Amino acid sequence: MINLCGFAVSNYYNKTKLVLLEKGIAFTEEQVFPSQDEALLKRSPLGKIPFIETEQGSLSESQVILEYLEDTYPENPLYPVDAFQRAKVRELIQHLELNIELHARRLYREAFFGGAVSDEVKNEVRESLEKGLKGLARLVKFSPYIGGDSYTAADIVAWLHFFMISATCQKIYGTDLLAEYIPNYVSYMEFIETRPAVQKVAADRAVAMDAFLKK
Ligand SMILES: N[C@@H](CCC(=O)N[C@@H](CS)C(=O)NCC(=O)O)C(=O)O
Numbered sequence: 001m002i003n004l005c006g007f008a009v010s011n012y013y014n015k016t017k018l019v020l021l022e023k024g025i026a027f028t029e030e031q032v033f034p035s036q037d038e039a040l041l042k043r044s045p046l047g048k049i050p051f052i053e054t055e056q057g058s059l060s061e062s063q064v065i066l067e068y069l070e071d072t073y074p075e076n077p078l079y080p081v082d083a084f085q086r087a088k089v090r091e092l093i094q095h096l097e098l099n100i101e102l103h104a105r106r107l108y109r110e111a112f113f114g115g116a117v118s119d120e121v122k123n124e125v126r127e128s129l130e131k132g133l134k135g136l137a138r139l140v141k142f143s144p145y146i147g148g149d150s151y152t153a154a155d156i157v158a159w160l161h162f163f164m165i166s167a168t169c170q171k172i173y174g175t176d177l178l179a180e181y182i183p184n185y186v187s188y189m190e191f192i193e194t195r196p197a198v199q200k201v202a203a204d205r206a207v208a209m210d211a212f213l214k215k
Contacts, residue, residue: 002027002069006049008208011101011160012062013050014201018156019066021197023076027052063093066153078153085147092139092147092154099132101161104168111171122172129169133181142188151195159192160201 004020004027006013020027032040036047044051044060051060059065070078079086103125109115141148146158162178162185169177178185192198 003030003053004028005030005032005043005051005053007031007033007212008201008204009212010049011164014160014205015062015156016050016052016065017204018160018197018201019069019078019153021200022078022151022156022195023069023073025069025073063097066156070153078151078156080150080152089147089152089154092136093157095132095136095139096154096157096161099135100129100165103128103132104161104165107168107172108164111168117172126173126177129165129177130181133177137181140182140185142184144188144191146188155192159189159198162189 002020002025004013004016006016008014008017017029032043032049032051034040034048040047043053043058046060048060050062050065051058052065053059059068066078079089106121106125107117110117140146140158143149145151146154166176166178166185169175193202
Protein backbone atom coordinates (compact mmCIF):
# COMPACT_ATOMS: atom_id res chain seq x y z
CA MET A 1 0.00 0.00 0.00
CA ILE A 2 1.14 3.58 -0.65
CA ASN A 3 2.49 5.36 2.44
CA LEU A 4 2.11 9.14 2.16
CA CYS A 5 4.66 11.09 4.22
CA GLY A 6 4.48 14.72 5.28
CA PHE A 7 2.08 16.87 7.24
CA ALA A 8 -1.36 18.22 6.47
CA VAL A 9 -0.50 21.94 6.64
CA SER A 10 1.57 21.64 3.47
CA ASN A 11 -0.19 22.42 0.19
CA TYR A 12 2.10 19.99 -1.66
CA TYR A 13 1.33 17.22 0.84
CA ASN A 14 -2.38 17.96 0.46
CA LYS A 15 -2.06 17.90 -3.31
CA THR A 16 -0.78 14.32 -3.14
CA LYS A 17 -3.38 13.37 -0.56
CA LEU A 18 -6.24 14.79 -2.62
CA VAL A 19 -5.03 12.88 -5.69
CA LEU A 20 -5.03 9.63 -3.68
CA LEU A 21 -8.51 10.33 -2.34
CA GLU A 22 -10.00 11.40 -5.67
CA LYS A 23 -8.62 8.34 -7.41
CA GLY A 24 -9.81 6.03 -4.64
CA ILE A 25 -6.33 4.63 -3.96
CA ALA A 26 -5.81 3.04 -0.54
CA PHE A 27 -3.01 4.71 1.43
CA THR A 28 -1.63 5.29 4.89
CA GLU A 29 -0.37 8.61 6.23
CA GLU A 30 2.84 9.08 8.22
CA GLN A 31 3.49 12.46 9.82
CA VAL A 32 6.95 13.61 8.74
CA PHE A 33 8.38 17.14 9.01
CA PRO A 34 11.04 18.41 6.61
CA SER A 35 14.61 18.17 7.94
CA GLN A 36 18.17 17.45 6.95
CA ASP A 37 18.40 14.32 9.13
CA GLU A 38 20.32 11.55 7.41
CA ALA A 39 17.47 9.11 8.01
CA LEU A 40 15.02 11.42 6.20
CA LEU A 41 17.44 12.22 3.37
CA LYS A 42 17.52 8.53 2.54
CA ARG A 43 13.75 8.66 1.99
CA SER A 44 13.49 12.13 0.41
CA PRO A 45 16.65 13.50 -1.29
CA LEU A 46 16.26 17.14 -0.15
CA GLY A 47 14.58 16.34 3.15
CA LYS A 48 11.35 17.84 1.81
CA ILE A 49 7.80 16.61 2.04
CA PRO A 50 5.70 15.17 0.56
CA PHE A 51 7.12 11.85 -0.54
CA ILE A 52 5.48 8.48 -0.92
CA GLU A 53 6.73 5.00 -0.23
CA THR A 54 5.71 2.24 -2.60
CA GLU A 55 6.62 -1.43 -2.83
CA GLN A 56 9.31 -0.39 -5.32
CA GLY A 57 10.81 2.39 -3.21
CA SER A 58 10.22 6.03 -2.33
CA LEU A 59 9.29 8.89 -4.64
CA SER A 60 9.54 12.64 -4.04
CA GLU A 61 8.17 15.79 -5.77
CA SER A 62 4.40 16.11 -5.75
CA GLN A 63 4.00 16.48 -9.52
CA VAL A 64 6.11 13.37 -10.17
CA ILE A 65 4.04 11.49 -7.58
CA LEU A 66 0.79 12.73 -9.14
CA GLU A 67 1.79 11.51 -12.59
CA TYR A 68 3.07 8.19 -11.21
CA LEU A 69 -0.29 7.63 -9.51
CA GLU A 70 -2.13 8.56 -12.71
CA ASP A 71 -0.01 6.10 -14.74
CA THR A 72 -0.31 3.31 -12.20
CA TYR A 73 -3.97 3.71 -11.26
CA PRO A 74 -5.90 4.68 -14.39
CA GLU A 75 -9.30 4.59 -12.62
CA ASN A 76 -10.88 7.99 -11.93
CA PRO A 77 -8.52 9.79 -14.36
CA LEU A 78 -7.29 13.28 -13.52
CA TYR A 79 -6.05 14.04 -17.03
CA PRO A 80 -8.01 14.16 -20.30
CA VAL A 81 -7.34 11.50 -22.97
CA ASP A 82 -6.40 13.92 -25.74
CA ALA A 83 -2.65 14.76 -25.74
CA PHE A 84 -3.16 18.49 -26.31
CA GLN A 85 -5.79 18.71 -23.55
CA ARG A 86 -3.43 16.82 -21.23
CA ALA A 87 -0.74 19.37 -22.02
CA LYS A 88 -3.21 22.20 -21.22
CA VAL A 89 -3.75 20.69 -17.77
CA ARG A 90 0.03 20.54 -17.25
CA GLU A 91 0.33 24.13 -18.50
CA LEU A 92 -2.10 25.32 -15.82
CA ILE A 93 -0.25 23.36 -13.13
CA GLN A 94 3.13 24.69 -14.24
CA HIS A 95 1.91 28.32 -14.19
CA LEU A 96 0.23 27.89 -10.82
CA GLU A 97 3.34 26.41 -9.23
CA LEU A 98 6.30 27.98 -11.02
CA ASN A 99 4.98 31.46 -11.73
CA ILE A 100 2.75 32.05 -8.70
CA GLU A 101 2.99 29.67 -5.71
CA LEU A 102 6.78 29.55 -5.66
CA HIS A 103 6.89 33.34 -5.43
CA ALA A 104 4.19 33.54 -2.72
CA ARG A 105 6.12 30.85 -0.79
CA ARG A 106 8.89 33.38 -0.06
CA LEU A 107 6.36 35.18 2.18
CA TYR A 108 5.06 32.15 4.14
CA ARG A 109 7.65 32.67 6.88
CA GLU A 110 5.98 35.96 7.85
CA ALA A 111 2.44 35.08 6.77
CA PHE A 112 2.19 31.83 8.76
CA PHE A 113 5.27 31.06 10.83
CA GLY A 114 5.97 34.14 12.93
CA GLY A 115 9.09 35.15 10.98
CA ALA A 116 9.84 38.38 9.12
CA VAL A 117 10.37 39.16 5.45
CA SER A 118 12.03 42.38 4.24
CA ASP A 119 10.09 45.07 2.36
CA GLU A 120 12.44 44.52 -0.56
CA VAL A 121 11.39 40.86 -0.84
CA LYS A 122 7.71 41.79 -0.38
CA ASN A 123 7.92 44.27 -3.27
CA GLU A 124 9.84 41.87 -5.46
CA VAL A 125 7.34 39.06 -4.77
CA ARG A 126 4.37 41.34 -5.41
CA GLU A 127 5.69 42.22 -8.85
CA SER A 128 6.21 38.52 -9.70
CA LEU A 129 2.82 37.56 -8.30
CA GLU A 130 1.02 40.23 -10.30
CA LYS A 131 2.74 39.07 -13.48
CA GLY A 132 1.94 35.40 -12.75
CA LEU A 133 -1.68 36.11 -11.86
CA LYS A 134 -2.23 38.18 -15.01
CA GLY A 135 -0.91 35.23 -17.02
CA LEU A 136 -3.09 32.74 -15.16
CA ALA A 137 -6.16 34.95 -15.71
CA ARG A 138 -5.61 34.46 -19.46
CA LEU A 139 -5.69 30.68 -19.06
CA VAL A 140 -8.48 29.93 -16.57
CA LYS A 141 -11.91 28.93 -17.88
CA PHE A 142 -14.03 28.15 -14.78
CA SER A 143 -16.58 26.44 -17.03
CA PRO A 144 -17.13 25.11 -14.46
CA TYR A 145 -13.62 23.66 -13.84
CA ILE A 146 -10.40 25.59 -14.18
CA GLY A 147 -9.55 24.11 -17.57
CA GLY A 148 -13.03 23.46 -18.94
CA ASP A 149 -15.78 20.89 -18.47
CA SER A 150 -13.93 18.21 -16.51
CA TYR A 151 -12.34 17.97 -13.09
CA THR A 152 -8.60 17.46 -13.53
CA ALA A 153 -5.31 17.54 -11.67
CA ALA A 154 -5.21 21.30 -12.36
CA ASP A 155 -8.29 21.80 -10.14
CA ILE A 156 -6.56 19.96 -7.30
CA VAL A 157 -3.48 22.14 -7.63
CA ALA A 158 -5.48 25.37 -8.06
CA TRP A 159 -7.75 24.76 -5.10
CA LEU A 160 -4.81 24.10 -2.78
CA HIS A 161 -2.51 26.88 -3.97
CA PHE A 162 -5.30 29.49 -4.25
CA PHE A 163 -6.00 28.99 -0.54
CA MET A 164 -2.37 29.69 0.40
CA ILE A 165 -1.83 32.53 -2.09
CA SER A 166 -4.99 34.35 -1.06
CA ALA A 167 -4.27 34.04 2.68
CA THR A 168 -0.66 35.14 2.14
CA CYS A 169 -1.58 38.23 0.11
CA GLN A 170 -4.19 39.29 2.65
CA LYS A 171 -1.71 38.97 5.49
CA ILE A 172 1.27 40.58 3.77
CA TYR A 173 -0.32 43.17 1.48
CA GLY A 174 -3.68 43.66 3.19
CA THR A 175 -5.44 42.80 -0.07
CA ASP A 176 -6.28 39.60 -1.91
CA LEU A 177 -4.29 39.97 -5.13
CA LEU A 178 -5.85 36.76 -6.39
CA ALA A 179 -9.33 38.34 -6.21
CA GLU A 180 -8.04 41.45 -7.97
CA TYR A 181 -6.72 39.54 -10.97
CA ILE A 182 -9.08 36.54 -10.98
CA PRO A 183 -12.32 37.91 -9.46
CA ASN A 184 -14.47 34.81 -9.96
CA TYR A 185 -12.03 32.51 -8.14
CA VAL A 186 -14.10 32.68 -4.91
CA SER A 187 -17.18 31.03 -6.41
CA TYR A 188 -14.90 28.49 -8.11
CA MET A 189 -13.39 27.60 -4.70
CA GLU A 190 -16.88 27.14 -3.25
CA PHE A 191 -17.84 24.93 -6.16
CA ILE A 192 -14.72 22.73 -5.77
CA GLU A 193 -15.42 22.50 -2.02
CA THR A 194 -18.64 20.61 -2.72
CA ARG A 195 -16.49 17.52 -3.46
CA PRO A 196 -16.26 15.05 -0.54
CA ALA A 197 -12.52 14.41 -1.03
CA VAL A 198 -11.83 18.15 -1.00
CA GLN A 199 -13.90 18.54 2.19
CA LYS A 200 -11.88 15.78 3.85
CA VAL A 201 -8.56 17.45 2.95
CA ALA A 202 -9.85 20.87 4.10
CA ALA A 203 -11.03 19.44 7.45
CA ASP A 204 -7.72 17.63 8.06
CA ARG A 205 -5.81 20.77 7.07
CA ALA A 206 -7.78 22.90 9.56
CA VAL A 207 -7.00 20.48 12.41
CA ALA A 208 -3.30 20.29 11.42
CA MET A 209 -3.04 24.08 11.05
CA ASP A 210 -4.54 24.62 14.47
CA ALA A 211 -2.12 22.16 16.09
CA PHE A 212 0.80 23.65 14.17
CA LEU A 213 0.02 27.24 15.24
CA LYS A 214 -0.38 26.18 18.89
CA LYS A 215 3.10 24.65 18.76
N1 LIG B 1 8.45 20.96 -5.43
C1 LIG B 1 8.15 20.24 -4.21
C2 LIG B 1 7.88 21.25 -3.12
C3 LIG B 1 7.71 20.59 -1.78
C4 LIG B 1 7.97 21.58 -0.67
O1 LIG B 1 8.46 22.70 -0.89
N2 LIG B 1 7.66 21.14 0.54
C5 LIG B 1 7.89 21.97 1.68
C6 LIG B 1 6.73 21.86 2.66
S1 LIG B 1 5.28 22.60 1.91
C7 LIG B 1 9.16 21.49 2.37
O2 LIG B 1 9.38 20.31 2.54
N3 LIG B 1 10.01 22.47 2.73
C8 LIG B 1 11.23 22.20 3.41
C9 LIG B 1 12.44 22.73 2.66
O3 LIG B 1 12.27 23.50 1.71
O4 LIG B 1 13.56 22.37 3.05
C10 LIG B 1 6.94 19.34 -4.44
O5 LIG B 1 6.15 19.62 -5.34
O6 LIG B 1 6.79 18.33 -3.72
